[in-house]
Amino acid sequence: MAAPALALDDGCLLDKCADQAKPDQNPAAAPETKPAARYGGPAPSGSFDFYVLALSWSPGFCESHDGAGAQCEPGSKRGFVVHGLWPQYEHGYPANCGGSPTVSRVALDRVKGLYPDEGLARHEWRKHGVCTGLSPADYFDQVARARALVTIPASFETAASEETIATLNIERAFTEANPRLRPGMLSVACDRGMLQEVRICLTRDLREFRACPEVARRSCHSREIRVPAPY
Template identity: 30%
Template sequence: MTILAVSGATTAHAQAYQCRAPQISSVPQIVPDQRPRSMPVTGYTLALSWSPAFCRTRKGSAAHRVQCSGDNGAFGLVVHGLWPQGQRSWPQWCPQQARLTPREIRENLCMMPSARLVARQWVKHGACMTRRPETYFNVTRILWKSLRIPDYDRISREDGLTAGRIRTAFADANAGWSADQIGVKLNRDGWLEELRLCYGPRFRPARCDPRRYGARDGQAANIWRGL
């Protein structure tokens, strides 16, 4: 297991807009929706969701109040999850050695602004990487805080925006990253949904396989502005 090899995080530059984490009194119950899958871990994906697009139709949703109501601050890119990868598939729903606590959920809400999302990512993915949720979220936070997020609000106004431009903007802002290590997920109408950052087994940037790479560089793209 190489998860504890993560080190040398730089000054935090990941996106946060005066987030205020609410109090959490309980841990959402997560029921697996697929069969468990265990396999050797060969790399990782840090998935970053574009919150303005996610919240576009969810501003009045009680289930997404933390992220979308504006009461707890506004969000740009947020962490969807840190996912272990296998050679041809990915491990999931592994047996849990420890349970998540309300305190651990609250500590991560400015990075992952949904209690259910935090709980699900630990149960589905984190338990396949480490025995303790604290370790899983500490590693996720180190990776997240090491990133510089481009001004995608400004970039969204450029004419002829493409998936390749979204990629290169991120690579240009982050030393050590190249465009082929950055996946771009667009919805069927061409709007940005997610960046997927590809890492090797020791958490160094690595080339994305086609499944994670997503939209081709020349594909037309749009970025919803809702900040």
């Protein structure tokens, strides 16, 4: 099946959906489910196997979107920012599961500085957070926990000029910076030969990185990709 195009503020190439599993009272501790693969539809809240933490390379997003939005203000110097924390199935992902779209100020304060703007944080709650079975505050706590688990490679933290980098070397930089992260536990997303995101798979209790063959297979197929510098 061909993967749909990715719009960072509007959809997720790797989010897939299923609706066969029952919701759990404690989503973080629940056993993994084995639903049929579905792509882009609702499911019972709280039924999923693992998380994908999507880290957007902000300069790539801004170039692809003509510098739109507060994320792309000159001088912001943003590198990797949180796009989202997505509940996933082994084959599929839940999205738009219903529930309250409202996010309180207290909940948003828990991820202040992680998302590039509050509009994206609210969107991610409505599309993905509602599927976790958590409250907005608890979901954003999970986002903060997931982000804290990942060390950004120093070469990306200090990037000052555009480079062309082998896709494999981007993955390798992340596995070297995060000793328990292995090939097959992450993927690199690109658009028109330019870095867009790095997506890292985590257990649903956020204790470990974990293998995610379907996610890894969808890594960018370009041998080398352009990595624009923060500005």
